[in-house]
Amino acid sequence: MSTNHKQVSPLPSATIRFAGDSGDGMQITADQFTRTSALLGNDIATFPDYPAEIRAPRGTLAGVSAMQVHFSSDEIFTPGDTLDALVVMNPAALKTNLRDLRKGGILIANQDNFEKSDLDLAGYDVNPLHSQVLEDQYQFFKVPMTKIVREVGKDTGLTTKEVDRCKNFFALGLVYWLYGRDMEPTLRFLREKFATKPEIVDANTKALKAGWHYGETTDAFASTYKIDPAKLPPGNYKTVMGNQALAWGLMTAARLSGKDLFLGSYPITPASSILEELSKFRNFGVKTFQAEDEIAAVTSAIGAAYGGAMAITTSSGPGIALKGEGIGLAIMLELPMLVINIQRGGPSTGLPTKTEQADLFQAVIGRNGESPMPVIACRSPAECFDVAQEAWRIAVRFMTPVMLLSDGYIANGSEPWLIPDFNKLPKIPIHHPGPRENGEPFLPYQRDELLARPWAIPGTKGLMHRIGGLEKQDITGNVNYEPENHQHMVNTRAKKVENVALEIPLQQVDGPEAGDLLVLSWGGTYGACRTATEACREDGLKVAHCHLRWLNPFPRNLGDILKKYKRVLIPELNMGQLRTLIRAKFLIDAQGYNKVQGRPFAVQELINEIRRQLGQGGVQHKKDDAQIAELAGTAANGG
Amino acid sequence: MPTEAPTLTPADFASDQDVRWCPGCGDYAILATMKKVLPQLGTLREKIVFVSGIGCSSRFPYYMNTYGMHSIHGRAPAIATGLKAARPDLQVWVVTGDGDGLSIGGNHLLHCIRRNVDLKILLFNNRIYGLTKGQYSPTTPLGQVNKTATMGVIDNPLNPLSIAIGAEATFVARSIDVRTKHLGEVLKRAAAHKGTAFVEIFQNCNVFNDGAWEYASKKETMFDSVVELEHGKPMIFGKNKDKGIRLNGTEPEIVELGKGIKEDDLLFHDEKAPTATLAYLLSRMQYPAMPTPIGVFRDVDAPKYDVELNKQVEAAKAKKGEGDLNALFSSGDTWTVA
Numbered sequence: 001m002s003t004n005h006k007q008v009s010p011l012p013s014a015t016i017r018f019a020g021d022s023g024d025g026m027q028i029t030a031d032q033f034t035r036t037s038a039l040l041g042n043d044i045a046t047f048p049d050y051p052a053e054i055r056a057p058r059g060t061l062a063g064v065s066a067m068q069v070h071f072s073s074d075e076i077f078t079p080g081d082t083l084d085a086l087v088v089m090n091p092a093a094l095k096t097n098l099r100d101l102r103k104g105g106i107l108i109a110n111q112d113n114f115e116k117s118d119l120d121l122a123g124y125d126v127n128p129l130h131s132q133v134l135e136d137q138y139q140f141f142k143v144p145m146t147k148i149v150r151e152v153g154k155d156t157g158l159t160t161k162e163v164d165r166c167k168n169f170f171a172l173g174l175v176y177w178l179y180g181r182d183m184e185p186t187l188r189f190l191r192e193k194f195a196t197k198p199e200i201v202d203a204n205t206k207a208l209k210a211g212w213h214y215g216e217t218t219d220a221f222a223s224t225y226k227i228d229p230a231k232l233p234p235g236n237y238k239t240v241m242g243n244q245a246l247a248w249g250l251m252t253a254a255r256l257s258g259k260d261l262f263l264g265s266y267p268i269t270p271a272s273s274i275l276e277e278l279s280k281f282r283n284f285g286v287k288t289f290q291a292e293d294e295i296a297a298v299t300s301a302i303g304a305a306y307g308g309a310m311a312i313t314t315s316s317g318p319g320i321a322l323k324g325e326g327i328g329l330a331i332m333l334e335l336p337m338l339v340i341n342i343q344r345g346g347p348s349t350g351l352p353t354k355t356e357q358a359d360l361f362q363a364v365i366g367r368n369g370e371s372p373m374p375v376i377a378c379r380s381p382a383e384c385f386d387v388a389q390e391a392w393r394i395a396v397r398f399m400t401p402v403m404l405l406s407d408g409y410i411a412n413g414s415e416p417w418l419i420p421d422f423n424k425l426p427k428i429p430i431h432h433p434g435p436r437e438n439g440e441p442f443l444p445y446q447r448d449e450l451l452a453r454p455w456a457i458p459g460t461k462g463l464m465h466r467i468g469g470l471e472k473q474d475i476t477g478n479v480n481y482e483p484e485n486h487q488h489m490v491n492t493r494a495k496k497v498e499n500v501a502l503e504i505p506l507q508q509v510d511g512p513e514a515g516d517l518l519v520l521s522w523g524g525t526y527g528a529c530r531t532a533t534e535a536c537r538e539d540g541l542k543v544a545h546c547h548l549r550w551l552n553p554f555p556r557n558l559g560d561i562l563k564k565y566k567r568v569l570i571p572e573l574n575m576g577q578l579r580t581l582i583r584a585k586f587l588i589d590a591q592g593y594n595k596v597q598g599r600p601f602a603v604q605e606l607i608n609e610i611r612r613q614l615g616q617g618g619v620q621h622k623k624d625d626a627q628i629a630e631l632a633g634t635a636a637n638g639g
Numbered sequence: 640m641p642t643e644a645p646t647l648t649p650a651d652f653a654s655d656q657d658v659r660w661c662p663g664c665g666d667y668a669i670l671a672t673m674k675k676v677l678p679q680l681g682t683l684r685e686k687i688v689f690v691s692g693i694g695c696s697s698r699f700p701y702y703m704n705t706y707g708m709h710s711i712h713g714r715a716p717a718i719a720t721g722l723k724a725a726r727p728d729l730q731v732w733v734v735t736g737d738g739d740g741l742s743i744g745g746n747h748l749l750h751c752i753r754r755n756v757d758l759k760i761l762l763f764n765n766r767i768y769g770l771t772k773g774q775y776s777p778t779t780p781l782g783q784v785n786k787t788a789t790m791g792v793i794d795n796p797l798n799p800l801s802i803a804i805g806a807e808a809t810f811v812a813r814s815i816d817v818r819t820k821h822l823g824e825v826l827k828r829a830a831a832h833k834g835t836a837f838v839e840i841f842q843n844c845n846v847f848n849d850g851a852w853e854y855a856s857k858k859e860t861m862f863d864s865v866v867e868l869e870h871g872k873p874m875i876f877g878k879n880k881d882k883g884i885r886l887n888g889t890e891p892e893i894v895e896l897g898k899g900i901k902e903d904d905l906l907f908h909d910e911k912a913p914t915a916t917l918a919y920l921l922s923r924m925q926y927p928a929m930p931t932p933i934g935v936f937r938d939v940d941a942p943k944y945d946v947e948l949n950k951q952v953e954a955a956k957a958k959k960g961e962g963d964l965n966a967l968f969s970s971g972d973t974w975t976v977a
Contacts, residue, residue, distance in 0.1 A: 039974050185972060229976070238973040252964055262725050264717075282955035284962030287724055287948055291717065292750035299714040299747075300721030303690070306708055307726035329711050419973065422964040441655070458706040458722075458729050461685045466654065466701050468709030469693075478656060479701065 006216075007223040008180065013072030014227060015080030016175065018168075019097045020089030022055055022065045025168040030067030031414075032172055036185045038239045038416055041229025042071040045527065047079035047600065048412045052269070052352045059121035064096045071179075073228040077380070077527030079413065081602040085178070087171050089113055089145075091122035099632040107138040108174065110167065112146035133627040141220055145170050145211075152210045156203040166207035173211025180226050183208060233418060240417040242381035242410040243270070243342065247277035249388025250312060250338070251284055256389065257396060257428035259310035260285040264300035266293055266319060269352040270408040271342040274314045294319040298326035301337050305330070306467070308432065308457035310392065311337040317346045317359045321366075327401055328367045331493065333467045334445070334453050336395035336402075338388075339373075343407040343523075345598045354598025355409035357523045358574035363403040364552050364581065370490045372497040374398070375552040377405040379526035382417040384410065387549065393428045394500055399452045405551070407573075409524045409600050430455070436462030444477040450503070451496035498553050507546055507555035510534075515542030516614055518565035520590070522548040522578055525571055525601055532606035543610055551578070559586050569593060569613055571606055649674035652684065654704045665816035665842035666695060666763065670702055672819045676826045677705075682730050689732045690719045692739040695770045696763035696842070699734040713744020716751035719758050723945045730830070733760040737778040738768050741797050745777075752806040754944035755834040761826075762799055762839050763816075767848035785847075800922035800936060803837040804915050810836035811918060811936040816843060817856045821867070821933065828935055834943045854926050855933070864926040868934035873905035876930050884929070891924060910938045 018030045027048055038044050048067040056063030070080035085106040088094040090113040101107060114129050134140045145167045153163035169186075176183055187205060194200040215221050240248075254261040265275040265288065279288040287309075291297040298313045305311035313323065320327075320341045330337055343359045345351025359366075363375045376391045378384045384406060395402040433456045436442065442463040445453050456463040465477060471489060473480035480486075509518075511533060521529040526547050533545035546561060548554065562568055562582070570579040571593040579592040593609045595601065611617060652674045660666045677687070687705040691697035693712035700707030706729075710718050715733045723731050733751075740748050740762045751758065767785065768774040774787040778799065782791045803811050810832040814822040822840065829836035841852040854864040866876040866884065874884035875896070883905040885894045894900050909917060918937035925931055956962075 035972055039972055041974060041976065232976045234976050236969065236973050236975050238968070238971060248964075248967065251962075251967075255964060260725070262721060264721055281962060282952045283959040284964075285952060285956075286962075287952065289721065289724055289948075292746055295714060296717035296720070296747050296750065299710070299717040300724070302710070303708075303718035303721030303723075304725035305721075306688075306718075307722045307729070309725035311721070311725075325711055326714065329714075333708070419968045422968070458688050458726065459685055461683070464685055464704055464706050466656075466703075466707040466709065468701070469711050470709065 006221070008226050009223050010226045010228070012074060012227070013070065013076065014084040014179065014225065015068060015070045015082065016085040016087070017066055017068040017083050017097060017100065018087045018171065019064055019066035019093035020168070021058055021092070022051060022053070022063045023058065024065070024089045025165065026065045026089070027067050029168040029172045030069055032186045032189060033175060033181070034069050034414055035189075035239055036176070036181050037069065037071040038237070039185055040181065042073065042227055043076050043230035043232060044072070044239065044415055045070045045076050045079045046414045047409065050353055059090055059092055059118055061092045061096055061122060064093050066093070066097060071227055073230050075230060075232065077530050078600070078603055081604050085175070087175060089167070089171070091118050091124050091128065094128060095122050095124070095632060098628065101138065103137050105138055106141070106178070107134060108141045108143060108171065110145040110171070111142040112144050128631050131627070131631060133631070137628060143174065143214065148210055148214065149207045152206040153203045156206070157199045158203050162200075163203055166204045169204045169207040170211040170214075173208040174215045175211075176208075177212040177215035178221065178224055180224050183212060232416065236419045237416045238419055239414050240382055240385070241273075241412060241414045242378070242384050242406060243273040243412070244277055245382055245417060246340070246378070246384035246388055246406060246411075247274050249385035250278070250392070251281060251286060252385070252422065252425065253389040253392035253428060254285070254310045255422070256425055257310060257392065257430050259308075259430070260287065261312065262301060262304035262309040263288045263312045263314065264291050264297040264304070265289070265314045266291050266297045268294075268316045268319045270344055270411045271314045271316050271319070271340070273411065274340065274342070294322035295326060298323035298339065299329070302326060302330050302333070302335060305335040305337045306333075306458070308455070311335075312340065313337070314340040314342070316342050316344050317362065318349060320359065320362060324367050327373065327403075328369065328371050329469050330401040331367070331371045331373055332469050334399045334493075336399055336455065338391055338395060338402055338404055340404045340406070342411045343405060345596070351598045353408065355407045355524065355600060356573050356596055356598060357405070357407055357525070358577065358596065359405065360522075360551060360574065360577040360581070363405055370494065372494050372552065373401050373403055374497055374500045374550070375403045375405065376550055377523040377548070378410055379523060379547060379549070381410055381413045381415045385417065389425070389428065390549070394503065396428060396430050396455070397452060397503060398450065398496055398500055399455060400497065405523060407524045432457055433460065433463060435460050438462070441476075443475050445472060446475050447492075450499045451492060500550070501553040501556045504550050504555060506557045507548070507561055509544050509546050509561060511537055511544030512542050513544070514564040515544055516565065517541070517543045517567045517569055517610060518562065519543065519545045519606075519610065520548065520562070520568055520570045520578070520582065521545070521572075522551055525573060528601040528603050528606055529571060531603045532610060535603070535607055536610050541610065541614060541616070543614075548578075551581075554585065562586055562588055567591065567613055569610065571601060571609070573600070647678040647684070649678060652677050652704050654702050656701050658702050659698065660695060661846050663845040664695070665765065665844070666699070668816045668819055669761075669763065669822065669840060669842065670699065672822045673703070673826065676823050676830070679827065680830050686728065687730045687732070688722060689734060690715045690722065691734040692744055693770070694736040694739045694768075695844070696734050696736040697739060713739050713742070714747060715739070716744065716747040716758070716760065720751055720754070720756045720944070723756050723758060724948050727757070727945045727949050731758050733758050735760065735762050737762065737764045737766060737776045737799070741777040741799060741802070749802070749806045752803055752808045752835050752837060755807070755809050755941050756944045757834055757946065759829045759832075759836045760838065761829075762837070763842040764799060764839050765842045765844035765848055766851045767844050769844045769847055773847040798922060798925075799839045800837075801919060804919045804922055804937065807915070807941075808837045808937065809834040809941045810938050811922070812836070813839045813841070813933045813936070815841040815852060815856050815933060818933075825935065828938070832938060834941060855931055864930055866924075866930040866932050868908045868910070868921070868932050868936060870908055870910045870935070873902045873907050875902070875905065884924075891920060891929060893929065910935050912937070913939065
């Protein structure tokens with residue numbers, strides 16, 4: 001597969017987006033590109049963006065499904081701000097994604113899908129492919145994908161409709177050629193995925209190769225690009241998605257603590273894939289229970305926790321709202337379990353497939369009564385693996401439910417994961433009191449030095465005891481309504497959660513230990529905040545970055561860190577929830593940078609805000625060319 | 640269940656907590672009967688768990704010297720499902736009431752029953768909200784005037800057993816708080832059943848709904864208002880055993896024995912009937928139109944969720960071997976950075 005008759009230009013990194021109709025297979029196309037690039041040794045970060053409807057009306061703006069892949073020879077932490085290349089399969093995809101393509105970037109369009117009816121659905125009066133501005137501003141390639149795919153697929157025995165479905169693999173083949181990627185991993189994928197349908201393997205293989213050859217033989221493409229492998233820490237890697245890494249982390253935590261895993265869950269976007277993933281692993285002792293509702297999901301987990309299992313419930317914001325009473329019970333019973341919230345845009349049903357981090361208040365304070373619980377958040381897809389174990393370690397050490405926050409951006413994004421050796425991971429110790437013959441009453445709420453109570457499980461002789469949601473006397477656990485006792489118990493449960501700070505690492509700071517500005521972040525904004533602060537430091541600004549893993553309690557040195565900077569900026573994909581908690585706890589005038597558009601932060605907007613905070617003035621963006629703005633539509637939200 | 644336990648007495652099953660139900664409450668009789676029955680089952684105390692929700696009945700676990708959880712309103716069947724799924728070795732009892740089980744927890748009850756989780760569910764039906772002091776419940780009769788129905792109840796009441804049978808319950812029974820001998824036998828049958836055993840217990844709330852089941856519990860009336868179901872036997876009732884139930888088309892009717900009607904003409908009870916038709920028909924019989932049946936309506940075998948779940952785990956291990964995390968981590972496409 002030589003391309004030596006064309007120029008090969010080296011690049012440090014590139015960002016590409018595949019965009020088409022929901023039925024065009026864009027997610028699988030981008031996923032293949034991701035896996036192949038990872039196998040080539042690039043660092044990668046992805047951002048899938050798809051509508052909530054399974055099949056939104058065909059060809060419409062609302063039905064556009066896209067996925068973005070950032071691949072690099074350096075370590076990267078975001079899926080990229082602007083696109084170096086954009087593949088659009090129809091006019092709606094062009095309209096909703098064009099604004100994100102940088103000037104001079106590569107634009108590839110399937111010209112066969114720009115018929116009058118397609119244009120009407122996207123709201124174009126004239127065919128944008130004939131627009132001179134696209135020719136002038138981009139490296140613009142109109143490709144007759146459908147026609148070529150029909151030609152190469154005509155002898156495969158498939159119908160025209162079936163053959164047409166292969167055009168995403170044509171686009172993939174063309175992009176593989178453009179970036180010098182190997183086709184073999186995808187050919188292998190096709191052979192395995194469609195092992196029983198050789199005609200589908202055949203048609204897709206032909207489409208993929210036709211795409212590659214189209215690039216190689218058409219004069220239009222003058223150059224290909226080369227992105228060298230990234231210099232990641234040595235070891236074996238594989239690509240993981242956030243929810244997959246989380247599921248595997250949970251299974252690992254179960255093993256490390258000698259427990260069988262019980263998951264009570266109810267399907268909800270974007271958390272369902274954890275339930276789906278875990279349900280594959282019965283041979284690991286994993287029991288998944290698809291409950292009748294969110295309430296049964298959390299309460300079944302409470303039952304399993306009482307029985308001595310590693311109990312988990314997973315959901316997203318609306319489901320967590322329903323679980324609130326159950327979580328309160330787990331707090332009151334003082335049983336260990338994990339409550340996992342893959343956040344999405346709210347309130348109510350909100351934006352099911354879009355990302356947001358607006359459930360922090362819900363996690364920290366969103367229950368009746370004084371009901372504190374530890375809250376931990378993931379920062380990236382691969383890191384979910386570690387956070388799952390950390391959360392369970394704290395849950396069992398302190399006999400408490402732990403809220404684990406992720407979000408749609410992390411859940412569906414993927415990145416390389418340094419494969420660990422299970423045997424070298426730290427064990428998670430659990431002690432269950434043993435049988436007792438002496439007839440002395442068992443004291444279920446007798447506490448250790450960190451205020452954790454014993455986890456006695458049914459079946460243990462002599463430890464029969466009753467627990468419940470009513471206020472109880474300390475030590476005995478007997479129902480007790482006395483005023484001083486209630487105060488004592490509220491204080492004790494709060495102090496216990498505060499004690500978690502003694503068992504978690506001190507907060508680390510990236511950048512100067514003191515200075516003009518500290519960017520404080522949590523959750524899925526890690527990559528954008530890290531990249532932005534590093535860029536600002538390269539520009540000579542005294543900007544540091546703190547990323548919180550624990551949101552409750554905060555690391556015990558956080559207050560000291562915050563005081564060392566003239567300003568504290570807290571960017572969040574909510575209206576300022578961490579900022580409110582930080583202000584309340586530390587009495588500092590933290591500033592917010594807040595966005596709730598269902599999309600992650602772009603690095604550039606954070607750089608602009610940091611510069612603005614420091615009186616540096618943001619980097620001025622040239623106004624979009626009016627004609628491009630028109631082609632990109634006004635109503636469209638950009639992929 | 641193993642019977643290696645030393646011989647226990649009802650007192651061994653009493654916790655050290657004072658029982659706080661109102662004097663005269665029907666719950667006392669049920670608690671006493673349970674303490675009497677459990678030693679006869681031979682199950683180790685530490686292997687027994689009582690799970691309850693909220694309400695007067697739900698205080699039950701506090702008074703039993705077994706493992707127990709007094710949880711939140713309506714959720715006991717879901718909690719017990721998780722417990723039993725994780726720990727199939729335990730004998731798990733759910734204690735609930737007409738408000739807890741049929742109103743706020745109706746959905747959980749329905750799904751627990753249709754999954755046939757191996758639980759013993761006791762629904763204490765007093766046709767009123769007792770703990771919250773006298774509001775109407777899903778089983779309060781139409782027209783009753785009470786705190787939240789000052790002009791009379793207009794919510795059509797539910798029939799707990801019809802609900803359970805509609806949800807494919809494999810064991811359905813009914814008894815009465817003060818008829819402790821009958822209740823004890825029903826509890827023993829429920830304990831012996833594998834799968835969800837659903838038992839409605841007529842329970843008198845002497846403070847907020849006194850006499851709701853008087854017809855079925857008073858000696859003067861009970862023989863003519865209640866028919867005791869016995870497997871394989873004709874349905875005969877009445878103080879003088881002179882009345883029977885006969886099927887007329889698809890409807891049951893009361894007939895007098897003698898006068899040309901023989902026992903063979905009567906409806907015979909079959910708790911093992913493969914379909915739930917007879918059990919459902921019986922669940923619709925209510926005093927005063929018909930005698931209210933008590934006893935075991937249905938007792939059949941079907942796959943149990945907790946058993947099937949644990950079978951899947953064992954089958955997966957047998958087929959794929961015990962899960963190996965390192966092998967999983969390295970599955971699929973991987974690459975090495977030197």
